[in-house]
Amino acid sequence: MATEAQALAGDWGGGVHPYRVGHRKLGMWLFIMSDSLTFSTLLMGYAYLRASNVWPTPFRFYPSIVFSSVMTLVLLSSSLTMVMAVSASARRNKSSARKWIVATALLGVTFIVLHAIEWKHLIDEGLRPFQLPAEWVEKWPGATPLFGATFFGITGMHMFHVFTGCIYLLVVAGRVKKLKHEDVEISGLYWHFVDLVWMFVFPMIYLLSVYPKK
């Protein structure tokens, strides 16, 4: 039937899925487009505010840069395990797919735990959404409290996405026997997107604010 329709009018003639993807996958792509604009909003706002202010660059090698690099590594590895999960699912090896998805979610949890510890370091130092530690104010006179606001706002928003992603993955892992391959792929799309966002957040928030060598 589909071939007849295609002969009639090609991919766009109706009666076929023009991108060869089901509703849910297309819906996820659209959600990703939209969500990436939410993150762009936050990152553009960050760039705008950073450019117009005295901005502290407080991240020392230890703990912040070490932690954030390890977090990046964890998240990148989780993308790899996700690829393994999708590949296992493509081979209809559901139990292997389940293991890889659980591994991905565990790496996600590791990321959140490391990030929470990293947050705690900064909070202990005195960083708040509305103020800088007194020490930083001395070091960078006139620095804006927006450092804390953008830091907690953007990394918090990202962490929220990782958190929902972990729950999503665990649900997929639990029901993987009942789900189609495409549904595993869709959860993979979301997870890779969350990783990709971190690849913008990490350099923009962390690497641009490395403590100056002097």
Next chain:
Amino acid sequence: MAEATHPEVHRHPAPTGFIRKYIFSLDHKVIGIQYILLALSAVVVGMIMSVLMRVNLSWPGTHLKIMETLFPQGAPGGVMTPEFYLSLVTMHGTIMVFFVLTTAPQGGFGNYFLPIQIGADDMAFPVLNMMSFWVTFVGFLVLLLAIFAEGNATVGGWISKLGESFAGGSGTVGPIGGWTGYPPLSALGKIAGPGQGAGVNLWIISIAIFCVGSLLGALNFITTLLNMRTRGMSLMRMPLTCWAWFTTAILALLSFPVLLGGGILLLLDRIAGTSFFIPGGLYVSGSTVPLHNGGSPLLWQHLFWFFGHPEVYIAILPGMGATSHILSTFARKPVFGYRAMVFAIFAIGGLGFFVWGHHMFISGMSPYSAVAFSILTLSIGVPSAIKTFNWLGTLWGAKIRFTTPMLFAIGFVSLFVAGGITGLVLGQTSLDFFFHDTYFVTAHFHLVMGVASIFGMFAATYFWFPKMFGRMMNESLGKFHFWITFLGVYAIFVPFHAMGLLGMPRRYASFGEYEFLKNSHSLVLFVTIAAIITVAVQVVFYFNFFWSMFKGKVAGDNPWEATTLEWTIPSPPPHDNFAGVVPVVYHGAYEFSVPGAPNDFIMQTEPEGVALGAELGGASGNGGNGHKA
């Protein structure tokens, strides 16, 4: 992969219980009607507010008992305070833009007719569809709470339990920041004065909720349209309504997340003490604002208008689609230049993302940026003119059937031109310097995005009512409603231009104290009387709507002799639209008066060869299949 021809027909069986059938329904038709009813309720609130504002402008100090009861402090003794006037401005704008102009055209008619017009049995994600309506509904309730949170001590008392920054019942009024909610005042909280307390928090939360609902709706619309077109329904055979809803959904998908991001930042400023939109050393209400510095109110303007400008196209594009559709049907002619119409819709939508700066000409931006924004803004005139001339081309030489939906569609064209032409004036930096924040701007956007969109929706209502409810709306009442409303809105908004030329500023609660406006009082009075008459006439529409639902003349399947798929099925349509049959499409959407054909219209489902001259129809530029292999 390619076995994908509606594998999921009958995905959900027809519901039986009342709640699943009418309240938490998954049926796109029920959800569409829910959206329409939400808009019909919201618009009443918005209209009452506009009348209250007009009354205050014309007869300051008017005593209204009901105001005293509802807002004992916002309107002490039943007399409106200037702050209360501002909160009416805010609520009127927000309710109308979000809960009327965004819900009815897209959520309402789009939901109901997009799946049917492309031959689908439902939307791609029925559960998301239901959620998007209920999320929007909650957003509306939260918005209504906003005006009471501060204007009414009882409601304010409940809200105060949410915490210090929600401490309402301050005895003042609801949010007063306007629908644009400009910081820094909107970001500071209660210290910024009356009307900047709990009400603004609720206002932001309501809009954030609305953004989520719209996003769910938008991705549903796009997926449905791309994936669920029936066999033969190529893109260039789609009715222009579908193109308009599709473009609108893309705009919503890409602009609402930006508002959502901005709204989150604004809320953080208010409740977490951040300074995204608050600069340092701000002097407000007699003291310097402590602890904040480094933020930029202009950042909010950029984020807001990056959303805000596409939003005005979200409001009007569905009206354009409906107008094109209805003009062609009642002119009994193909839409003039179908392809040009499609490209014009896309051009308007696409350019809409690059013109947000024209709302900010007086913000102190570089004159070079202003010129760039100005040129881009004026270039939207090109696709708009293409649409207008194609509408006129559709009407040219036609034997027009002047039904009520046709009158409203023609009214749409008239209002779109009248309101659009002043866009060319305001889009020029040097002129905008004078007109900014005057009634000239109010006149412009009310005509072009407010009233024109509403006329598009009136046209759609009268046109599709027989399909939705199986009965015709009363034509005499409809025509009466049209003429008074049509003359009424011009009587209201044409004088607004004159007021703008006089320099009358927007959002002022009274003009009595200004020497240069002393002579314009008769103009203000005239507008108020016209507004009261126009609003009163809407009662006729509501009566017609609900009366016809039960007592109207029974409509057949195709009372207007139209060609698109919704007219091939019974009125009202069965639960899965096509009763299990997958329709096949052989024709473009607007094959009217095809030479050699037995009727003056060819249904899209009429098989090739049965109707003579189908080839001629396809070749005449009215949407023949553009993808012949």
